[in-house]
Amino acid sequence: xxxxxxxxxxxxxxxxxxxxxxxxxxxxxxxxxxxxxxxxxxxxxxxxxxxxxxxxxxxxxxxxxxxxxxxxxxxxxxxxxxxxxxxxxxxxxxxxxxxxxxxxxxxxxxxxxxxxxxxxxxxxxxxxxxxxxxxxxxxxxxxxxxxxxxxxxxxxxxxxxxxxxxxxxxxxxxxxxxxxxxxxxxxxxxxxxxxxxxxxxxxxxxxxxxxxxxxxxxxxxxxxxxxxxxxxxxxxxxxxxxxxxxxxxxxxxxxxx
Amino acid sequence: xxxxxxxxxxxxxxxxxxxxxxxxxxxxxxxxxxxxxxxxxxxxxxxxxxxxxxxxxxxxxxxxxxxxxxxxxxxxxxxxxxxxxxxxxxxxxxxxxxxxxxxxxxxxxxxxxxxxxxxxxxxxxxxxxxxxxxxxxxxxxxxxxxxxxxxxxxxxxxxxxxxxxxxxxxxxxxxxxxxxxxxxxxxxxxxxxxxxxxxxxxxxxxxxxxxxxxxxxxxxxxxxxxxx
Numbered sequence: 367x368x369x370x371x372x373x374x375x376x377x378x379x380x381x382x383x384x385x386x387x388x389x390x391x392x393x394x395x396x397x398x399x400x401x402x403x404x405x406x407x408x409x410x411x412x413x414x415x416x417x418x419x420x421x422x423x424x425x426x427x428x429x430x431x432x433x434x435x436x437x438x439x440x441x442x443x444x445x446x447x448x449x450x451x452x453x454x455x456x457x458x459x460x461x462x463x464x465x466x467x468x469x470x471x472x473x474x475x476x477x478x479x480x481x482x483x484x485x486x487x488x489x490x491x492x493x494x495x496x497x498x499x500x501x502x503x504x505x506x507x508x509x510x511x512x513x514x515x516x517x518x519x520x521x522x523x524x525x526x527x528x529x530x531x532x533x534x535x536x537x538x539x540x541x542x543x544x545x546x547x548x549x550x551x552x553x554x555x556x557x558x559x560x561x562x563x564x565x566x567x568x569x570x571x572x573x574x575x576x577x578x579x580x581x582x583x584x585x586x587x588x589x590x591x592x593x594x595x596x597x598x599x600x601x602x603x604x605x606x607x608x609x610x611x612x613x614x615x616x617x618x619x620x621x622x623x
Numbered sequence: 624x625x626x627x628x629x630x631x632x633x634x635x636x637x638x639x640x641x642x643x644x645x646x647x648x649x650x651x652x653x654x655x656x657x658x659x660x661x662x663x664x665x666x667x668x669x670x671x672x673x674x675x676x677x678x679x680x681x682x683x684x685x686x687x688x689x690x691x692x693x694x695x696x697x698x699x700x701x702x703x704x705x706x707x708x709x710x711x712x713x714x715x716x717x718x719x720x721x722x723x724x725x726x727x728x729x730x731x732x733x734x735x736x737x738x739x740x741x742x743x744x745x746x747x748x749x750x751x752x753x754x755x756x757x758x759x760x761x762x763x764x765x766x767x768x769x770x771x772x773x774x775x776x777x778x779x780x781x782x783x784x785x786x787x788x789x790x791x792x793x794x795x796x797x798x799x800x801x802x803x804x805x806x807x808x809x810x811x812x813x814x815x816x817x818x819x820x821x822x823x824x825x826x827x828x829x830x831x832x833x834x835x836x837x838x839x840x841x842x843x844x845x846x847x848x849x850x851x
Contacts, residue, residue, distance in 0.1 A: 579700055606702050608839030618702040620634060621627045 373400040375540055375570035376421060376458075381435035383416055383425065390416050393435070394596045396589060398540070403562060403571045405585035405602065407578055409622060412591040414574050418542050421572065422458035423451055439540070456483055459533035463545040465525030467517030467532075472509050475517040475528055476500060479536040495535055502568075503531035504561045523554025527561065534569075541565070543573040547580065559584050578618055582606050590614045637695050638705065641712050642767045644691065648684040648719045649763035653756045655681070655726035656822060660752040662733050663815065664745065671733035674726055681723035688716035704769070704836065711836035715766060718825045718832075722759060725818040732811045742798060742805055748815060751787035754780065755819050758826035766833045774833040777826055778842070784823030791816040 376398040383391035391413045398404050398421075406414040416425070423444060425431040437444050444454055456479065467475050476496045477486075486492035496513070500506040505527040509520070517528050526546055533541055543562075547555040562571060562584045575581050581588050582602060589599040590611070598605065598614045609615045616622050629635050655674050662670040692713045695701060701709050758777050765773030795809045795816070831842045 578702070607706060609703050615703045616627065619705045620629045620631055620702075622630065 402586035405581035408591035413594040456536040458540040459538035473513040499531040499535040652722040659729040671730040674730035678727040707836040755822040771837040774830040777830040788820040
């Protein structure tokens with residue numbers, strides 16, 4: 367892997383994940399830069415989502431899952447006993463495949479996180495956090511006149527942007543997106559991709575996607591996973607025009623299997 | 624490289640069709656150069672006229688390559704070596720079209736050269752033409768096989784064509800100085816030699832595209848003798 371003259375937000379070194387006896391991830395080392403969008407691609411079952419979930423310890427919720435190796439956020443071991451997992455997940459937010467707004471108002475969906483983390487002292491502060499988060503998520507103009515409507519009444523694409531606003535509201539440093547567009551139509555997908563482009567630089571973004579064109583469109587760095595291993599990681603433009611590994615080439619050109 | 628099939632078989636068919644079009648174009652351009660030289664040597668103006676009119680077919684093929692390549696990019700979203708091959712195909716088709724134009728240009732000179740038999744260098748031109756057209760032939764085989772080494776071999780041979788050109792140039796200039804009456808014909812032959820030299824350069828350019836398509840690396844800054 368070529369060296370990167372960038373601010374590294376997260377680093378993983380020799381990370382392996384086991385589900386019981388089964389090894390799902392085998393000694394993956396990767397750097398997540400602050401400035402770039404990093405895409406994880408690979409066939410189903412390659413471990414890309416499993417690995418993504420190690421970055422904010424979502425695998426902790428699975429009792430048989432075990433993580434080895436070291437993952438750092440700003441140089442701090444996120445698996446250290448002293449790490450507050452709730453705090454970690456505020457710093458490393460996550461957006462899921464299917465939009466999952468709470469069955470509450472649009473306002474409450476965004477305000478929930480800042481409230482439990484004590485990020486807004488007054489109603490005015492909270493109003494401002496909600497507006498700023500919805501603006502950054504590119505949803506404000508569409509919902510500003512109906513903030514008390516239920517979040518679940520929005521369209522799929524709007525719901526997903528609401529979930530992004532919810533993640534943004536707690537002022538994270540990293541946003542993990544696990545196939546954020548797979549349930550959306552092409553227009554809603556384009557809006558999310560444009561949003562990712564706008565959020566770039568403010569947050570380190572890691573996106574898992576099955577859609578290689580999407581990885582090519584939104585990311586600056588791409589990692590190809592196969593059978594639990596990181597096969598190749600490099601600049602997106604290089605990966606898609608001149609991959610170094612035969613397995614990467616076979617996958618992205620549609621010759622896989 | 625590129626030996627395994629795509630999961631989507633129609634993609635392989637499209638790529639095969641593209642290679643077929645390039646191959647047909649190359650075959651026609653190569654044959655046109657050989658035929659133009661033959662017409663020149665035999666002073667066969669009817670054959671020369673046929674070569675001029677058949678150039679339209681090569682132009683047609685170029686348009687077909689472009690349409691197919693655009694369709695492949697739009698419908699198949701090719702990546703990596705596939706993408707490089709499709710882009711190379713568009714560029715190669717443009718170059719072959721130019722080679723066809725050179726054949727046409729040579730054929731157009733056939734009726735204009737009256738006393739060619741009295742000019743000795745004409746005997747060198749067919750050999751030069753053979754070397755140049757073999758380069759075209761071999762580089763297109765290298766393209767179809769994604770063979771980087773084959774492309775490199777063609778690049779090496781451009782020097783032979785350049786040597787031919789320099790030798791013919793000197794001889795023709797000597798001829799013109801010794802016998803000013805030959806200047807008209809000799810000048811036409813000089814253009815023929817120049818056209819053949821350009822065919823060699825074009826084959827070299829194609830070789831660079833083939834090398835890039837096959838390897839993803841640029842054969843950049845490689846010295847090409849005779850480039851003007």
